[in-house]
Amino acid sequence: MMRRALALLAAALPLALGLSVAAEEQRPELVQSDISMREISIQSNFTGVEIVLFGSIDFTKAPSPDDGAYDVIMVIRGPNRPLVVRRKERIAGLWMNGASKTFPSVPGFYAVLASRPFRAIAPEETLEPLGIGFANLDFGKTTEVEVTDDAFRESLIRLQQERRLFQESDDAISFIGRSLFRSSVDLPVNVPIGRYTTQVFLFRDGKLLSRSQSSLQVHKVGFERVVYMLAYRHPLTYGLLAVLIAMSAGLLGWTAFRRE
């Protein structure tokens, strides 16, 4: 009885293994990814944070770790918000804000990370609808019609880059073995709070094979959260509290140092 069962197993095993190998070769590649932190807390000592993004390629057909057949691009986006770009002009000898352009939905944070220069990974027609690269970002319909030149858009991107809120980084993703890859991105001190999404795109020969998405939450905690909530949700309480604190400080200063 036992022997029969073993013999059956011995006959079936190679068959099953062979089938699964064949299936692996036929199934399309799948990319999986995750972030080192699902929640980022901003406290009063917050000076920015580095987050690690990692992932793997399932059903990889790469024969060796150094094969380089696959390309990965990661996009990290912060919550959208409207921004105004203003240009200073000389009016009556004084430099003041003149023409302006409002962009209704600018990502509060935007970073592109790639395993090699991303323009070499896929053609522009593929990258554009995916919103990969500063040039392919959609800031929504602008309201002002009189300003037609692109100087405002370029300045917006340049200023956001200077604040480290927009980042483009080639050769930022490294492969570990045949299917594992990782990268890291710096969130600067001035990152807006809200929900961030990270998208991971897997390419081969300029074609998008698979994509994966995850999200993280940036929020204020502790004292920072109390102050922020008060200032934006209960501004009257916040204002009155500020006056009360100042008055008590004045009273305290007077009693502590009075010379009478």
Place this chain on the structure above:
Amino acid sequence: MLQVYLPVAEISVNLLVMLGLGTAIGFLSGMFGVGGGFLLTPLLIFSGIPPAVAVATGANQIVASSVSGALAQWRRGNIDFRMGFVLSIGGVAGAFAGVLLVGLLNRLGHADVFISLVYVMFLGVIGSLMLAESLRAVWRTRAGKVATTRKPGEHTWIHKLPFKMRFQRSRLYISAMPPLILGVIVGLLASVLGAGGGFIVVPAMIYLLRMPTHIVIGTSLFQIIFVTAVTTVLYATMDRSLDVVLAFLLVIGAVIGGQFGANAGQRLKGEQLRFLLAFIVLAVAIRLLIGLLVPPADLYSLGPMVVGP
């Protein structure tokens, strides 16, 4: 090192720099017996705080310094409460108008230039007047002459206006209109500049209302509490530009600095003090003017889209 994130200004500042700034302003205000707000707001702007936040937070800081100042004056019986309340009624109305104006200009992107321009005008005029006056006083003392004082009981057009009120402490029986209007002007200035406006109200009370000099400082400090408190609450609710963390750092510095300043001030002569203050006021005005005239390094700037209240 010791960076503190300002939750409303949304920037990170150095804790020691802001404490130092508060101490320096406290020192100057203790030394010269002025509120110091008219120096604090420009210095905050120079150190990279957005002008709207600098104004709102400056007003908050002055609440603290005027409370301790007014308490000291109250102990000496130097406050005319009736006059103070009349000034405050006008002041609150003026503050309301000022906050609305700054809010509107902020949405249009012109608040920075407007605040700087008003500062250049006021600091320029007051600094020049003080400089001239202190130089004359120095020259007079050298020549051996005694400074002339005003004649008591002098009547001007102010005394012919209707709605007369008796201000016992000031020994005045005058119309309520001049203090009310003066209050409105001070409230307007205080809210636009983030300053107490003592540098306007003190000379106006002495020369226009003919109040006794020893009552003027206390009464001015008393009404500044109301005006800056209302300004603080209005900026918090209408503009969301008040940063309580920044205000707190400045207040701590100011309370400490004020005590050292008062001691230092006692070692200097009156006209020397006025000359020094005039010099500082003019230097700040010139620095602000340069900022308006010199082509900016970057023509473009980014700002959040501010939605109306």
